[in-house]
Amino acid sequence: MSNVVLVTGASRYMGAAIAGRLASDERVGHVIGVDTTMPSDETTALLGRAEFIHADIRHPLIGRILAQTEPDTVVHMAVVASPARAGGRAAMKEVNVIGTMQLLAACQKTPSVSKLVVKSSVAAYGASSRDPALFTEETEPRAMPRGGYAKDIVEIEGYVRGFARRRPDVTVTVLRFAPFVGARANTTLTRYFSLPVVPTVFGRDPRVQFVHVDDALEVLHRSVLEHHPGVFNVAGPGVLSLSQAIRRAGRVPLPVPDVGLSVVAALARHSGLIDFSLDQIDFLVHGRVVDTTRLKEEFGYLPRRTVDAFDDFIRGHDLASVLSPENVKAVERTILEWIRHARR
Amino acid sequence: MPVAERTGPREPITGDIWDQRVANALAFLRRRITGEYEIDEFGFDPELSTQVIAPLLRPLYRHWFRVEVIGIENVPAAGSALVVANHSGTIALDAVMLALALYDEHPARRHLRLLGADLVFQLPVIGEYARKMGATLACMPDAERLLEAGEVVGVFPEGFKGIGKPFSERYRLQRFGRGGFVAAALRTGAPIIPVSIVGAEEIYPLIGNIRPLARLLGVPYFPVTPTFPWLGPLGLVPLPSKWLIEFGEPIYTLGDSELADDPMAVFDLADRVREIIQQNLYRLLRLRGGAFSHSSSSEDSN
Structure with a gap:
């Protein structure tokens, strides 16, 4: 069904993984990955049979690549969450906002494009004490989200809505992902949980929610092959x-x-340990939980539970410390035996 | 203690209640340390609520306020219900006592899912524990989601007007906001259960309100009671008034969902609920007699 799929952000983990995954699916003709940087050894392996083109989506030249390759599906994965890895906040905003604008302008001028899949984030909802416990796709954020990434996401989604109005013939799927975890995922958040002592906000214990990387890839894959317009x-x-x-x-x-x-x-x-932004602090104060009913009904697919995704992350990163369940259980047994002994 | 009956030291210990308790407490601690417990989407932590918080509140409930509950059978054993109560007492202790009353006295041990003002969730510690005890923000999406899930939802439509009113206006119900709670019940078909709470008005008699200080702290009122702030932390000890909580007869709303968008119908029903709570309050007050009496009214109420 899909003949040519173009994936942006293909030098990064998620972009390379979905490009490689689509390339190994016989229902997909040809997969082209583009990115501003060359893929590393790890991402090259993930890309597999996908073709890589070194191109900058911030530059109008991306239009020429689209005209030459004539993709019918564009998967926009070049949405960067952390300034450190984009080379500073200014560079991050450039990739996210200018990159999206240029890419969408190119898509608009390329008649072959009939489907657009955008990697977005639940950061679009912000986080505040006045929010309902669960965000549905219709929930408007009560406060404009703080922090660079969340603002970028709001802008990106705005451009995507504009594109959808100008090209009503294109199927547009916007996927708002919860933070990724998985056995191999390495994000700001997974580095946060790997700290020996994890800073939290006093008097706050927010609810957190994750999505497993493999489930995220499955949803992306289905978005490309099936027809699921919407957010x-x-x-x-x-x-x-x-x-x-x-x-x-x-x-x-x-x-x-x-x-x-x-x-x-x-x-x-x-210190370069982790990079933390304001929206992440809001997240640590108020948390962010979303309703996944629409995903379940429309895709017929539900990611594994947050707790199972998180447990896979713990196993994969070998985080078990002195406080592992086995050790705590052993201590519990020892204390119980000791009390029983003392009471005799 | 059956210690003397035990024979061999290596015998498995059965039937020893203290051993069971120690083992349970240790297992509980282990689950808390390793995070092996479940919370729901709203952040409700049933284990923490029933194993730690409820036992801490129970002495206050039983021995300090000597709470007596009337009409608990009006709360269904299963399925949704909207509990609407009067609000008083400067600090929302009536909310936690109402929740404990429902959990302890109802045969089905039902959890009350309270809807709180956004101020509650802005505050550190209080906001955290409010969620852990099953509360969530008073907003339409959360109210409907909880009712659709078959929970018992508790609201105090008077809000801060209720708990922050002066002592001289005790047991006089304040205005009920926009009646959003009625719309939520109508939309989900949940019965409305009017609840009257007598006793909470006297725990911290509000005789003054330092408005500039309240404005400075960003709170609705800064209370002055006969003991606070004069006695410092001691002023936080509530007076031991006698409490009565009456769960009134349910008002059924099933099949009236189209009325949820009719403001007149919503206001009418909200007024009806308010009137029932007020009438029951007056009756309970006569039943109780003095606020700090030791006599029990159980002969009348049972």
Whole structure:
């Protein structure tokens, strides 16, 4: 059905993974991955049979690539979440916002394009104390989200809506992903949970939700091959509380007062340990949980539960520490035996 | 204690209640340390609520306020219901006592899912534990989602007007906001159960309100009671008033979902609920007698 699929952001993990996955599907003719940087050894392996073209989507030349390759499906994965890996916040905004604008302009001028799949994020909803417990696709954020990534996401979705109006013949699928976790995923959030002592906000224990990388890829894959126009939340059903997630990872939470956290975040960023932005602090205060009913009904597919996705991440990263369930269980048995002994 | 009956030291210990308790407590601690428990999408942590928070509140409920519950059978054993109650007492202790009443006295041990103002969820610690105890933000999507899931939802339509009113206006119901709770019940077909709470008005008699301080702190009122802030932290000890909680007869809304968008019908029903709560309050007040009496009214109420 799909003859030529063009995937942006193909030098990064998710972009390369979906490009490689689509290339190995016999229902897909040809897969072209484009990115501004050359793929690393790891992402080259993920790309598999997909062709890689070194091209900059921020540049109008992307239009020429689209005209030459005549893709019928464009998968826009070049949406960057962390400034550190994009080379600073300015570069990140450039990739996200200017890149999306140029890509959409090119798509608009390319008649062969009949489908657009965009990787978005639940960050679009922001996070505040006045939000309902679960966001549906229709929920309007009550406050304009703080932080670069969330603002970029809001802008990107705005451009995508504009594109959909100008090219009503194109099937547009916007996937709002919860934070990725998985056995191999390496994101700001997974690095956060790998810290020996994990800073949290004092007096707050937000609900957190994740999506497993493999489930995210499955949803992307189906978006390309099937017909699912619209906006969809993609997240693992159920929630964990942040403190619960930290304990499951065998880590110790370190509550820091709200004001102190900005300092801690700045220090962490400075030391290069992890980079933390304001929207992530809002996330640590209020959490963000989405309703996945529409995904289930429309795709007939539901990602694995948040807790199962997170457990896979713990196993994959070998996070088990002194506080692993086995060790705690052993301590529990010892104490129980000791009390029984003492009471005799 | 059956310690003396035990024979060999390596015998498995059965029937020893203290051993069971120790083992349960340790298992509980282990689950908390390793995060092996479930919370729902709203953040409700049933294990923490029933194993830790409820036992902490129970002495206050039983011995301090000597809460008596009337009409618990009006709450269904299964399925959704909307519990609408009067709000009083400067600090929303009536909400937690109502939740404990429903859990302890109802045969089906039902959890009350409270809807709170956004201020509650802005505050650190309080916001965190409110969610863990099953509360969520008072907004239409959350109310409908909980009712559709068959939960018992609790609302206090008076809001801060209720708990922050001066002592001189005790047991006089304040205005009920926009009646959004009625619309939620109509839309989901949940019965409305009017609840009257007597006793919470006297725990912190509000005799003054320092408005500039309230404005500075961004709270609806800054309370002055006979003991607070004069006695410092001691002023936070609630007065031991006698409490009565009456669950009134349900008002069934099933099949009236089209009325949810009719503002007149919504206001009428909200007024009816308000009137029932007010009438029941007056009756309960006569039944109770003095606010700090030790006498029980159980002969009348049972």
